[in-house]
Amino acid sequence: MKRLNCIIAYDGSAFSGYQIQPNQRTVQAEIEGVLRKMHKGSDIRVVASGRTDAGVHAVGQSIHFDTHLNIPINKWKTALNSLLPEEISVLSVHKVDSDFHARFDVNKKEYRYQVSIKKDRDVFMRNYQFHYPYQLDYIALKEAIKYFIGTHDFTSFCSAKTEVEDKYRTIYEIEFMEQDDVLTFRFVGNGFLYNMVRIIVGTLLEVGQGYRKPEEIVSILEQRDRTKAGKTAPGNGLYLWKVYYDN
Incomplete structure (x- = not known):
């Protein structure tokens, strides 16, 4: 199991905010949906540096998640972007220590x-x-x-x-x-x-x-x-x- 940190951008006008909400289209739901597909139905929790409201955009949002997939780090960006909707873009992917936390480690x-x-x-x-x-x-x-x-x-x-x-x-x-x-x-x-x-x-x-x-x-x-x-x-x-x- 390894922990990955991604920097993502998104057009907030397309979503009801970042955080998952019942019966609403959100950034987190879209990303977790893609990861579920990549992990053959297993739920993968995504943690962000913080949530953004409906209509709010991100140029450099930071997220992390854990994965057991053996995809090379330099292939993750392409893999995610090929499945994500056009309103979300993964800008970079890095392997981080297992104790890294996208929210609590923010300076x-x-x-x-x-x-x-x-x-x-x-x-x-x-x-x-x-x-x-x-x-x-x-x-x-x-x-x-x-x-x-x-x-x-x-x-x-x-x-x-x-x-x-x-x-x-x-x-x-x-x-x-x-x-x-x-x-x-x-x-x-x-x-x-x-x-x-x-x-x-x-x-x-x-x-x-x-x-x-x-x-x-x-x-x-x-x-x-x-x-x-x-x-x-x-x-x-x-x-x-x-x-x-x-x-």
């Missing part, structure tokens, strides 16, 4: 969120960017971002449905880049709560429009109340970009 994660600030809606990008055609104050955005950096209790910036009790997370970097009227927010942290990136983006956009002052972020964090933060930006603009491990 940090990078998410990116894309906002189209074009006046006209691009119908071809509607599943991949949040259309927000308003003028934004970039100086205010940069000022607000500074208050998120560091270790904080992010209760105000996660869904009320969040089940985890410890809501302290550390954000190492937040930046934004504009190119061709597309604003990309980049987040790097040791972990992110349910809807955390989307709520931060929604709040930052309100700051950029002048509805909130940058320094309000401090009091919003301190109040630990979801109703004090901004709206949750839609899932279609969010990408799980990269998962980092110590090695």
